[in-house]
Amino acid sequence: MFLPPPGPLRAYAVMSFFDSLARGVMLAGGVLYFTRVVGLGAVQVGVGLSVATLVGLSASLPTGVLGDRIGHRRLLVGLHAARAALLAAYLLVDSFPVFLLVVGLAGLAENAVEPVRQGCLGTLTTPGNRVETLAYNRVVHNVGISLGTPALGAALVAGTAFAFRLLITFGALGILIACAAAARLPDRRPEKSPGCSLMTVLRDRPYLGLALLNGLLSLHSELLEIAVPLWVAEYTGAPEWTAPLLLLVNVFLAIGFQMRAGRGVTEVGSAARAMRRAGLAVLGCALAFATTGSLPSPLAVAVLVVAVTLLTAAELFQSAGSWSLSYELAAPERLGEYQGAWNVGTQLGRAAGPFAITLALSGLGAAGWVVLGLTYAAAATLALPLARRAAATRPRAAAVQERAAEQLAGV
16 A cells, blocks of 8 residues: 655554554453453443443534634644543553543543544645545555454453553554654644634534434444344354454455545535445345345355445445535535534434344344345435535535536536
């Protein structure tokens, strides 16, 4: 994988890599540390992480607004430093109240960093190269996750408290390196001041509607993480190793084709088309999954691989469309604020996903896949009218509005 030329985008890629490396190291590692080393119960850990998620939802929008006003780079450096310190604070947890405090603050920092990171990248790119740059950094993210995960495996094999503490220390160091890379980014500000009005995005109903729709269309992640393992284990005759194999297929396809899927998605019209393609891909994936329950094992594995390939295609198309819409329809002087709202809308849109997926599959079996696929495809068709409405209400120059209208008219 090639590096961007020396400059801001290379520093951003380095930041993304070490941040995702730390995430890969801590993937499920934190949960196991608290249960195996600290001695907390699984229910206590689950409650704490749920509280952290709910608390974190409140951070995205305010920090996005703050980044627009004081500069995204400065705030990004501070948030990375706070994340590293809070991850290191895991080592100090010795009771449930302390656990709640630490993971609550960590949840705030984790949710706060995303809109600031996106706002920062928005100032480093142009509409012509933004989606390609985001796609490249998604590849970097996946590579970092895949390289960091073996460290968790090593800690599990060792099974000692020291190994888990070393894992946490390694994760905190990764975030500190990401912090150092963020400090090398230029501190670019919008040419136009965001002014004194707070939370302008909350009055932008078309944008918020698209953010919620994007949350629904982001459910491909829940399908991969929840539906696929559940279906393979409970409803097919495929071997036990099939589910991990399918996850690997997804990772390698995402790394190999993310940038290709993002090419050409540079404005509102192409983003709406990408969303629509994601809907068709999930429908095809769902129909393929629905057939595997009655197939013999070798054929079932082959069809499952095809289904996950289609699911990965949906992931790539949806992410490219989401990136383009979230930036193209945002007020240029309020990138952080709009990215924060997009993140909140996406998380709210995804909130019912796990329940709906498990209910559909456990209650309807193969028919549940058909229902999920048709629902997703129907939701994807709403991207075009919502994008058209949002483009028509942008407070931009007439020429820009006319260009967006022409793009959408040709979809």
